[in-house]
Amino acid sequence: MKIDPAARPFTAVAAAPTLLAALGRRPRTALALGLLTAGVTLFFRDPDRTPDRAPVTDPDVVLAPADGMVVHAGPAQDGVAPEGEWQQVSIFLSLLDVHINRSPYGGRVVSVTHVPGRFLAAYRAASATKNERSEIVVERLVAGAPRRVVYRQLVGQLARRIVTRIHAGDDVATGERIGLMKFGSRMDVFLPPEVVLEVSKGRRAVAGETVLGRFPSASAVPGQAPA
Incomplete structure (x- = not known):
């Protein structure tokens, strides 16, 4: 899935404590923080879209x-x-x-x-x-x-x-x-x-x-x- 570039700083901030928890051998905390990081990143998801009832070229x-x-x-x-x-x-x-x-x-x-x-x-x-x-x-x-x-x-x-x-x-x-x-x-x-x-x-x-x-x-x- 495409992610908008605006996600990068937010993902980086969210990922930092996840990495620290992993390095500190705290798997449950790392998993929870990892899910939070994924959620922050998915907020910036950018799916392709196709009009359902008319082409985008229709001027009306x-x-x-x-x-x-x-x-x-x-x-x-x-x-x-x-x-x-x-x-x-x-x-x-x-x-x-x-x-x-x-x-x-x-x-x-x-x-x-x-x-x-x-x-x-x-x-x-x-x-x-x-x-x-x-x-x-x-x-x-x-x-x-x-x-x-x-x-x-x-x-x-x-x-x-x-x-x-x-x-x-x-x-x-x-x-x-x-x-x-x-x-x-x-x-x-x-x-x-x-x-x-x-x-x-x-x-x-x-x-x-x-x-x-x-x-x-x-x-x-x-x-x-x-x-």
């Missing part, structure tokens, strides 16, 4: 940016969304979830903004505006019309570090890896009103596979529902 599809539980899906929460009219999908990541993040929508990265803040529990609504976070804006032209999607990486009580590996001016594909959050966190995705949501609160999401919603097809005949 928005995919989940993170593994976890959908804790909100619908109109944007008051005071949380960017200016304008938006829908919001929020995904809470537990310690057991894969923490590699992916772009929910492909296009040109308009901006990447890091905002320092607090470390409230990521499942709380207040975390969206008070916690440390990175906000990413992606725009794409489809049939000459711009489509904009905004998403945020938010840290929680245990997640104290956001890694964002894209920058303004980059081109990203739908489902492309864009970074990770370390040790429990949340991702918010803000979608225009015309997007038809395909997830609801309580559903499990899989990054790069679960379809969050779809833009109306640019090729659809006016007055006729897309096939």
